[in-house]
Amino acid sequence: MEKAIKLKVRKELDGQQQFNIIKLKGSLISNGYTEIIHILDQDDEFHINSFATPAETSNEVQEYITAFINKENLNDMITFYK
Numbered sequence: 001m002e003k004a005i006k007l008k009v010r011k012e013l014d015g016q017q018q019f020n021i022i023k024l025k026g027s028l029i030s031n032g033y034t035e036i037i038h039i040l041d042q043d044d045e046f047h048i049n050s051f052a053t054p055a056e057t058s059n060e061v062q063e064y065i066t067a068f069i070n071k072e073n074l075n076d077m078i079t080f081y082k
Helices: 015-030 055-071
Strands: 002-010 038-041 046-054 078-080
Touching: 002 055, 015 055, 046 055, 055 078
Parallel strands: none
Antiparallel strands: 002 046, 002 078, 038 046
């Protein structure tokens, strides 16, 4: 069974932050965690990015995303959305 993961991503990003968000999404796909990431507007400030991943890898994916956010200092730009 697949598990949905949702990320809340700030719309207003500088060039480097935008590059890092794209790099994160690309690495999620290239590492085989998902095949597609859906992007929806939440409001004027945020997008919601969502994707399905196999349930057995969902904790690994969340740890990967958390490590990436911390490494690239994106804590104010991207968070998990419940």
